[in-house]
Amino acid sequence: MANTTKSKGITQLKNPWLAGLARFLGLFVLVFIFFALLLWAFGKNPFKAYADIFLNTLGSSYGFSETLVKMIPLILTALATAVPSRIWLINVGGEGQLHIGAIFATWGALTFSSLPILILLPLIAALGFLGGGLWAMVPGILRARGLVSETISTLLSNYVAILLVSFLVFGPWKDPESANYPQTAEFVEAATLPAFGGTRVHLGILFVMAALFIFHFILSRTRWGLELRAMGVNMEAARRSGIPVTRYVVLLMFIGGGLAGLAGMCEVSAIQGRLRPSLSPGYGYMGFLISWMAGGNPWGIVAAAFLLAIVTAGGDILQMTQGVTGSVVNILMALILFVVLARRGRRAGGK
């Protein structure tokens, strides 16, 4: 977001740029110290906590692969926000779109389980995309008609989507064989995204690369991307110069939602192997924040997703090694965001 102001800011700050960076990094150090003090205040050993987090995410090749595993849904949901944000649409519904994508993919995986892998996998990926896309299209249409702001409608539809997953796995789709667990039957081999030797890093990473590449390429190298940029600057002017604004609003919401849906498909197919209510620890919301931190820049998205992937993976680790609830890392994530928010606000204005 705020591309114009950003580039202006960098030229202005050419000299103090390094000083600014140093101050920024200093703030991050403060964040980590503050979080350490907080853990210490609640009787945990902060040194061991950080050692656990970093050794288990960056310290070993397996740990690093687990960070990559988290980056897949984070980047896809970040793009789910970044794509519509090109024309100032605010999609806070990545979480719900992810869940609906997972539902569509699960339906495909359970219904067509006898198909060969080369047909079934693309099919459920497409279904996942379609599910998330359609779910996001509704707020898009409501917005295009000037009825409901997409911010509030995507936010509310998250809850509907999450409840829909619970309804399905507790009810009609519940696997009779997994007695008390609310989950569907396990996916067949042909519906499982293959992982790379010994890790959980799965083929979904190709979706991520393709999505990032297309996002970058279309926006910077095509006429279409330019049209979007023109719209982003002034929607009313674009409308008058004959750009079909309404169609773009719906289309970009569809693509954004589709990418989040794809993230949902990856999670059920490669990570969970079935549909469960505990599908996502808030990937959709984190994706929104990542896209925002990165200002919609593809490289920034990768970097911010990497950072938050470490934090998210760190939550799982702390839960195991320190016996604290995993949501404690939400504090660390929030602190990092506060630093970025407080600085960005000064530089580029609020919107």
Next chain:
Amino acid sequence: MIESILGSLLIGSIHSGTPLLYATLGEVFDERAGIVNLGLEGVMLMGAVAGFITTVQTGNAALGILAAALAGGLFNLFFGFLVITRKANQLASGLAMMFCGVGLSALVGARFIGSKIQGLNEIRLPFLSDLPFLGRVLFNHDLLVYMALPLAFLVWWVFFFTRWGLSLRAVGENPTAAFAAGKNPQVLQYQALFIAGLLAGIAGAHLSLALAKTWSEWMTAGRGFIAVALVIFSKWHPLWAVVGALLFGGAIALQLQLQALGVPISSFLLDMLPYLLSLGVLAIWGRSRRHAAPASLGQVFRGTE
């Protein structure tokens, strides 16, 4: 039979609607000052956990409410620091505050999971509580329920009949004009955010002290977001907020009632009601709603920089 079902439904909607009303009134303060607060969920959680812990430690639910309000107010002041002083993006700051509240309340409350409290008990009013039907439905509640309706009127009075309320609304509509008229928009916004935090904190306390009487992680379960929707539903008006909160509380209560009656419908589908209801209403009200929104909502006042 009918009377008892109707009665339970009404009681249920009052119970479930009360925390929604407090939170919604809080968000009305936020938004009348021109600030969208998606972090309400986090503020409520901080209130819920602070209230619960204080009540466990002191055995006094009134102190619990006080602590909850203060925790919410202070937490929201920090949100104010981000969006007012640092001029940060409001939506992103709100979501970050939500994550912060979820994490912090989980960390602080971990030791108190499973603790038992007396909590806020029903207060019976002389004479009124003995009325047939009405006494049971309207006059057998805890303190926070009794205070909710007068509070809504108080907020209404503050907004529309006091100088401070007028100034605050002016800031929400056009901070530059308010500034030119000699008001300090930032001070007014901080004041509004503090009050909003107090109210959202009390909303959280009502959940943990009166309804659940326990603490559990993320016990607000999206009520903060419902409150954000309710503000739009009620057109930023504190008295419409009462109607909205009762309606949404009713949707929650209906779901509990149907379950109790053994109606074979999934509770998860019924849980969707409040969200679908808000979406439906927002879509139907559509454009007419636009004029009701504070004009500078979501924008940053950059003052004289």
